[in-house]
Amino acid sequence: MELKELYQEIILDHAKNPRNKGKCEGYNHDAKAHNTLCGDKVHIYLKLDENKNISRLSFEGEGCAISLASASILTDTLKGRDLQFSKKVTDDFLNMLKNKSKITLNSLTDDQITTISSLSGVQEFPMRIKCATMAWHTLLSALEKKV
């Protein structure tokens, strides 16, 4: 496993210029998490509308390149998507890191699949998997947690 597979261009780009950072307006769900081992923090904000669509999605947080990129990619991919689909993508993402399975969802574009799959390099760095999964677990908590 080469380092450059972990720190791919896409990941560095999202880490250096995270998308959807800050509190989104009118959020009605949120959740936060903290990795006590390393101090990484993430706080997910989202607006779930009456049609069960995540109409707004953003995050605040600090941490390593992997955790920032993962949160940024998450918000970029799932913003505007419906609840069931978002849960499915999250499951697929977590399975990708756990079982090395591929993400093959029909309603994601090839670009989106490439972007999410860029985080699969983390599989080879067991101590860093938590960095990549924290935002996604936090999204699941946020979906359950009304403000």
Place this chain on the structure above:
Amino acid sequence: MEFSNIKSKFPIFRQKIKGKPLIYLDSANSSQKPKLVIDEISRFYETEFSNVGRSVHTLAVKATNKFEETRDLMKSYINAKHREEIIFTKGATEAINLVANTYGEKYINTGDEILITELEHHSNYVPWHYLRKKKGAIIKFASVNENGEINVDEFKKQITEKTKIIAFTHISNVTGTVMPVKKVIDLAKSKNIPVLIDGTQGAPHSSLDVQDLGCDFYAISCHKMYGPNGLGVLYAKKHWVEKLPPYQGGGGMISEVKKDEITYADSPTKFEAGTMQTAEVVAFAKSIKFIQNLGIKNIEKHESNILEYGLEKLRKDNSINIIGNPKNRASIISFTIKGIHPHDIATILDDDGVAIRAGHHCCQILHDKLGIPASARASIGVYNDKEDIDVLSESIKKCKKVFQI
């Protein structure tokens, strides 16, 4: 013994990490073990093992004698006056918890003050926090200055008539600051306040004379002194071991047990409930002898040379921010690199076989004060050399390349 050939005494250095030689710069976290310590554990289990202080058979006598020999060796190593002042614990953390639970239970009450510092490891804060919650005591923090130092005047400012104990680190595990221990102890003595020194980082890197220091308690972590894991030592002055109540209850620590009354053994047995770490204590004698053979003064000099070399080398790179600039510093360089999180630094360094620690190093109070969530830490042990620093420095350059900085 020579420092030049010292890596050969540690079997761990025979292996390659990611195909490269292991550059171990994480000794402040835990030190590696020399072969003679590892061998002593096997030898003891193969030839002398038994529980100590209980049975009368041949093995029990051998094991008990070996166990108590380490106590005597430790007593002379830190120049304690009495052997009952040396209490074995499961680590420095338990040593501090022991004092918080016994001294704190007996002498600290509502409104009383515990003076610690912003440099403390969580193990010298959380036990006092329990006491704060339980007793309604107050914890005060001596402030660290911009260099990462805390001078004696800061302690003077914080001491009041309510101060019941001063507990602080000998050497910071983040900035490497060597604290003015003697001066603070003298100040505390003049006001009759007991002092606990967290010697977790102090004991492996500096010569110790607890009688000269005059501290009431000194906590030691054996696994950072090239010794076995799961072992610590609490030095507690004789009059305290006599006055303090027992810590944990169980076998071995009693004198007489009746249905309506229990009396306790004298120290150190009073504080060593249950079956103690046995092979660990026995093998720790080899660690002390290993340090004595090298000479602690020589170790100080050797590590200081590498530390200075490392500081000079890293300071040349403007993108590296070294945490703290204490005048008196030992064996630790913590740093950040602009634009690269410490965890990413640690992963990239690992790819070159360089082991460092990244995170808040159990010092969240200090990191909050510095306004950084985490730092990268390279810490030096007897087996390090200047070439290790060269590899570290090259590997840091690689971090910047990966991150295109």
